[in-house]
Amino acid sequence: MTGALVSGEARVAVFFKGGGAWCVRADSPEAQSVSEGLLPHLLGDPASADFYPEAALETTRDLLVQACNAERSLQLALISMDASFTRATRELAEDALEDFLGDSQVLEFIEHRLYSKPLPSDTCWENGDVDGAELRFPKVAALKHAVVAVQTSIEQARAAWDALPEDIFQESRSQFEAVLVETGAFRKLSNVAHGVAVQPSKGEVQLQLLSDRRYQMFPNWRNILVAWTKAIPSGIARLPHAIQEQEEDGRHHRVRDKVLQVKPHAAFENMKLQKAAILEQLARGSFGQAERYVNELVAHQLSGQRPDLAANSLCDLAREAKGRGLFAYQLEWSRRAQEISPGDPYVHNQFADALLGQGELEEALATYESTVKDFPGNVVARNGQAEVLKALGRFPEALVMYESTVKDFPQDVVARNGQAEVLKALGRLPEALATYESTVKDFPENVVARNGQAEVLKALGRLPDALTAYESTVKDFPQDVVVRNGQATLLVQLNRYGEAEALVQTEHTRTRSEWTALHILASIRMKQGNFGEADRLLSRGAQSPWVDVRSRFIGTRALLRIRMKKLQDAEILIRSENSMTAKVIQIDIYRRMKRIGEAQSMLRELRDCSVAEIRNLTRDLDQNMKPGVKRTVTDDEFLDRELVMLMAA
Amino acid sequence: MSVDLACPTCSTKLRESEKDCPSCGSFCWFPNVRKAENPVERAALDASYDIALSNAKARGVDSVLASYTAALADSVAVVCQSLDQVKTLLSSDRPVFISFHQQRSSKGRRPEDTPIETQRVATDARVFPFYFEEIKFAALSLDGKGASSYGGCSLVLRSVAIQKRTSVFWENSVDFCNRVCAIQSDPIPAGYRAPWASRAKLATAKGEPLLGSGTSPTEFSRILLEGDRFVEVHIYGPFNRESFDRLLLPKPTKKDEKAMVAAIREVISNDGLPIKVEEYL
Secondary structure, eight states, X not given: OOEEEEETTTTEEEEEETTEEEEEETTOSSOEEXXXXXXXGTTSSGGGSEEETTOOHHHHHHHHHHHHHHHHHHHHHHHHHXXXXXXXXXXXXXXXXXXXXXXXXXXXXXXXXXXXXXXXXXXXXXXXXXXXXXXXXXXXXXXXXXXXXXXXXXXXXXXXXXXXXXXXXXXXXXXXXXXXXXXXXXXXXXXXXXXXXXXXXXXXXXXXXXXXXXXXXXXXXXXXHHHHHHTSOOOOOOOOOOOOOEEETTEEEOOTTOOOOOOTTHHHHTHHHHHHXXXXXXXXXXXXXXXXXXXXXXXXXXXXXXXXXXXXXXXXXXXXXXXXXXXXXXXHHHHHHHHHOTTOHHHHHHHHHHHHHTTOHHHHHHHHHHHHHHOTTOHHHHHHHHHHHHHTTOHHHHHHHHHHHHHXXXXXXXXXXXXXXXXXXXXXXXXXXXXXXXXXXXXXXXXXXHHHXXXXXXXXXXXXXXXXXXXXXXXXXXXXXXXXXXXXXXXXXXXXXXXXXXXXXXXXXXXXXXXXXXXXXXXXXXXXXXXXXXXXXXXXXXXXXXXXXXXXXXXXXXXXXXXXXXXXXXXXXXXXXXXXXXXXXXXXXXXXXXXXXXXXXXXXXXXXXXXXXHHHHHHHHHHTTSTTSOXXXXXHHHHHHHHHHHHHO | XXXXXXXXXXXXXXXXXXXXXXXTOOBOOOHHHHHHHSHHHHHXXXXXXXXXXXXXXXXXXXXXXXXXHHHHTTOEEEEEEOHHHHHHHHTTTOHHHHHHTSOOOOTTOOGGGSHHHHHHHXXXXXXXXXTGGGEEEEEXXXXXXXOGGGOSEEEEEOHHHHTTTEEEESSOHHHHHHHHOOSTTSOOOSSSEEEGGXXXXXXXXXXXXXXXXXXXXXXXXXXXXXXTBOOEEEEESOOOGGGEEEEEEXXXXXXXXXXXXXXXXXXXXXXXXXXXXXXXX
């Protein structure tokens, strides 16, 4: 097994890999091997530890630091509010807490807990015990005000939860509650009850909770959530606001139940600035702040009777979230957009695209189909439908859809490129090339078409032509990572590793293309025989938010294990993957292990596959596993072809 | 080799794991201590102890061994935890703590999902059959500092809080089982556990080979406990913040650590806990 158990309270993480375990401590830079005897005692209460199955040894330390900071901050916040401590100790705690609250994840961790129950009586916070320390620790002061301001609403959310009858929980009440606290459900509902206009509506929160998979492991989860959220009153909508200090007679007072005054159109006038600020927060990983800004923007636009603007803003932001691999936000924001503006086909398309990103292919297809039915002239929906069909492996239907769209909209470059791409996948390479060539002729500045043309040339084995096409496209679009990746892949095939490596050097892994570049780099290391470095990079890739990209990394790790003659390890790695490329690799592993029955069974699963590349590989694998039949492809050749398949996926 | 156990009140046969008689409800003593007091275990430990004495005499270190044994009479059980865990334990009665800290989720993780749980269960089921969930662990110490791998702060258990319900074991029980009796169905050999009152005898038998003629009393702590080598203490049932009398911790240097230590000192003082705090460099 691989993964890390991380406890901020014990200030220890344990990383598991294979049969080994390593301990990472907050105060020590080196990971240490752990004896089996020590292992059970390291974390104290195992329930206080979080498990990260995707963690690698090198990322475990970061997870631990984050967990330690969150735990320590919560301890400090509790000291700060506890009136039984001396003022000196509380100030000491607030001084330290101020430093931690700059981290939005820490702030969110604390808020999720502090919003889960009303403050006990006679805490310093509840009693408005503020003084000069407030000026010195503004972040702590903001936290105090925010928590105190919604106390009545927290009481309502808590009372509604506590009133739920015991029998509907089937003995899972405390665990369910703990997950709801940790994931901020109490906070969301408290804000609904408080009627803060910058927050999603009650209906939106209900939807969010009901679609959150973290709750779906509990028995009767739907009925519990419905009963709970129904009991929460919707608050009176207020003007959006940031936390503000109210001064009266020189003293700070609680802001509970007060409507704050802001300039009504300031945010609207600065919509572009607000969007830029949201994107900046997303880039920083300050998700709580980003959510607050989004809510503020939407509330302003709704208050100006412009639901269309609000929906458009949400869709724009959803697209940006998608570009950053933040699919949960893409889905959440596009879903909100759809609720606000249900008749807008643009919104429908964004929502369907979000479903596609979440891997909810059937639901995405249904959404696109309904949009096409309602708006047959909507080219985006038609292309979206074809895209989902392609993702479902239904290539012939995708081709029909693209062809009809191209017929109706001959100038739509997305449909023409989509058509060419499906033709390529079906192995109809000359037609694909002709389609791309005609598109490039009509749209010489379209980088997707030019890249596709080069891809088809490569697939046709016209490698010099493909390289020329890539070079010319890279020259015209030097910043386009997709093209650079394509050229790098070709150079790897040509064993020109140095040139390939120069094209895929990137410091970041934020976008899909950057993850792909990382995969190519790992493949280069593998081809160079630097297995340790290749494995390190591939392990990192397992954290990519894109499912198909992640699958590519896992597939390549399996190939690395094959190259290292660790077939058993390779089989364990690949068997949890469901992609067609993974199945091809699995067949090859079974072939090498002489487990022919299992290989044949897997081959049958792929017999209807229409992707030419996969058809060719499985045909050769089938031929080369038959006893007594002369081998036509060597083991190394299979490995190379499978790596090319993964790089091109 | 098992010995028949019977309730002293009604003579009903008892299972090894039973603390109370299933028939009359009489308290029949703590099963870990009962096991350590088993005549077979005692005889085996006595034999090890006698061998240690004769070996020490043969090596001319019998007086050093006698000093070591005398020191062990005052040995204590120590639990090591992080600063946050100590604060959590000591704050367990505070209203704000009860509201906002105590509840934790396992994120749906099942016990069998990590090797930690499976390893613990596999060994504990052998050493404490059917009552392993009742056992808490500590380490035997002479200077009050515990095994630092387990956490930076050492909490010393009050003798009165544990002496009746505690037994000691030769070393970390998981490591012992892996080393000495790795096959799950094999019995654990006798002579490697003792009731709390006999801890000096067990630790003497274990530590004798590490003593030399030049060993001074200042080295005794290190001989008893160094790194992950220690005598494991098994306590039946829970302990709480009233169970400790000393807290040893490194002198805090960072702002947040200072705040935590200040808060811990105030909790102890305000709540009248009998714990002496000792900071060391």
